[in-house]
Amino acid sequence: xxxxxxxxxxxxxxxxxxxxxxxxxxxxxxxxxxxxxxxxxxxxxxxxxxxxxxxxxxxxxxxxxxxxxxxxxxxxxxxxxxxxxxxxxxxxxxxxxxxxxxxxxxxxxxxxxxx
Amino acid sequence: xxxxxxxxxxxxxxxxxxxxxxxxxxxxxxxxxxxxxxxxxxxxxxxxxxxxxxxxxxxxxxxxxxxxxxxxxxxxxxxxxxxxxxxxxxxxxxxxxxxxxxxxxxxxxxxxxxxxxxxxxxxxxxxxxxxxxxxxxxxxxxxxxxxxxxxxxxxxxxxxxxxxxxxxxxxxxxxxxxxxxxxxxxxxxxxxxxxxxxxxxxxxxxxxxxxxxxxxxxxxxxxxxxxxxxxxxxxxxxxxxxxxxxx
Numbered sequence: 001x002x003x004x005x006x007x008x009x010x011x012x013x014x015x016x017x018x019x020x021x022x023x024x025x026x027x028x029x030x031x032x033x034x035x036x037x038x039x040x041x042x043x044x045x046x047x048x049x050x051x052x053x054x055x056x057x058x059x060x061x062x063x064x065x066x067x068x069x070x071x072x073x074x075x076x077x078x079x080x081x082x083x084x085x086x087x088x089x090x091x092x093x094x095x096x097x098x099x100x101x102x103x104x105x106x107x108x109x110x111x112x113x114x115x
Numbered sequence: 116x117x118x119x120x121x122x123x124x125x126x127x128x129x130x131x132x133x134x135x136x137x138x139x140x141x142x143x144x145x146x147x148x149x150x151x152x153x154x155x156x157x158x159x160x161x162x163x164x165x166x167x168x169x170x171x172x173x174x175x176x177x178x179x180x181x182x183x184x185x186x187x188x189x190x191x192x193x194x195x196x197x198x199x200x201x202x203x204x205x206x207x208x209x210x211x212x213x214x215x216x217x218x219x220x221x222x223x224x225x226x227x228x229x230x231x232x233x234x235x236x237x238x239x240x241x242x243x244x245x246x247x248x249x250x251x252x253x254x255x256x257x258x259x260x261x262x263x264x265x266x267x268x269x270x271x272x273x274x275x276x277x278x279x280x281x282x283x284x285x286x287x288x289x290x291x292x293x294x295x296x297x298x299x300x301x302x303x304x305x306x307x308x309x310x311x312x313x314x315x316x317x318x319x320x321x322x323x324x325x326x327x328x329x330x331x332x333x334x335x336x337x338x339x340x341x342x343x344x345x346x347x348x349x350x351x352x353x354x355x356x357x358x359x360x361x362x
Contacts (some may be wrong), residue, residue: 002146003137010136014129021125048154051147056158056169059244059317063162068169070154071161075173079185082250086192089343093196096350100203 005046012039026095026105030088037084041077048073165313166322167244174248175328179307182328183292186335190289193339197282200346206354214268224266231259239333243322249329253336260341269352278345281338288335295327 016036023029048070054061056071099105144150161172174182202208235255242248264272299308311323320326 003140005146006140006143007137010133010140013136014133017129017132018125021121046146047143048151049147050149050151050154055246056154056161057167057244057246058162058169059167063158067149068154068158070151071157071169071173072153074170075178078170078174078250079181082185083188086189090192090195090199093199093346096347097199 005049006043009039009043009046012036012042024106024108026098026107027092029107030091030095033091034084034088037080037087040080044073044077044080045069162316164309164322164325165316166325167317168242168246168248170246171242171248171325171329172322175242175325175332176309176322179296179309179324179328182332183296183307186289186292186332189336189339190285193285193343196343196346200350202349202354205357207357208353209355211269211273211352213270216266216268221266224262228259228262228266231262232256235259235337239329240319240326242329242333243325244317244319249332249334250336252329253333254340256333256337257340257344261344264348269348272348276341276345278342281341281345284338285335285342288331288333288338291331291334292328295324295331298324 013036016032016034016039019032019035020029023032050067050069053067053069056068056074061068095105098110102110104110157173157177158169160177161167161169164172164176166172166176235252235258237252238247238255239249239252242252260276261272263275296307299306299310302308302310304310307324309323309325311327313323314321
């Protein structure tokens with residue numbers, strides 16, 4: 001049984017977690033979170049893959065001529081990408097404010113609360 | 116917690132998650148198998164509604180209520196970014212400096228600007244036929260506008276891109292999606308039901324509500340990206356701390 005695509009998704013997630021936990025820079029941490037999230041794209045697309053399948057688009061392939069990969073997970077991946085992009089934008093905005101107010105983007109230096 | 120302890124906790128947690136992953140993945144259906152019950156039904160439903168791009172059909176017809184939530188997330192995130200990156204009391208706005216651009220960059224960017232804009236509009240308009248749609252095309256359109264910043268400078272971009280107008284367009288796209296959904300209710304069906312004539316398969320006017328929802332999303336995504344990038348560009352180029360104030 002071919003587990004490699006699923007393991008690849010799991011590996012991406014764990015690598016992202018490692019980077020997130022050991023990050024010394026908040027911008028780097030936001031990037032690490034994006035890596036974590038990209039593991040879900042790989043997982044979703046791997047679940048929907050079909051051997052010999054083509055894209056689920058019938059503008060140039062007559063319906064039924066070839067097997068197609070699962071369109072439902074592809075649509076979920078699109079949702080995932082959009083949400084990931086917006087979350088990244090919002091987090092980067094917060095990083096900009098943190099850098100301005102505290103003068104650092106190292107999470108270890110942001111220990112004490114300041115008014 | 117010091118660094119070594121932290122790494123150990125992380126290692127144990129990651130190892131546990133890895134074990135759970137492998138256990139779960141072994142029970143998943145075979146990779147590349149031909150048994151996709153949801154996929155098969157989605158394809159059949161899309162063909163029944165005359166929509167050639169099944170992914171668009173899933174997003175804007177079969178699951179269009181979820182897409183309403185998705186675009187609400189987009190709208191909320193843009194709103195949040197605008198609030199977080201607003202001009203603070205200890206900041207002032209300086210007019211951006213005119214910039215010198217290498218002639219090759221300028222020529223290339225000015226040539227690719229209208230092309231990119233056209234490609235973006237094409238991708239939005241053909242969402243029901245070929246890969247693409249409102250989300251993808253909207254971003255391409257927003258990119259086209261920002262080529263002006265690459266080609267000329269920030270002042271040119273600001274003249275062409277009044278942020279309040281794009282903020283309004285963002286809200287307009289959001290409301291248009293809702294109103295198109297309400298059309299289903301007025302036609303006697305459910306919210307966001309595909310009640311329009313379905314048209315001929317594989318033509319521009321096919322898929323009923325799908326191209327219209329795609330257009331609404333295209334407007335929203337394009338203007339959301341413009342507003343979002345405007346906040347970050349303002350931070351980098353226009354907002355500076357007031358003199359003599361400690362931060």
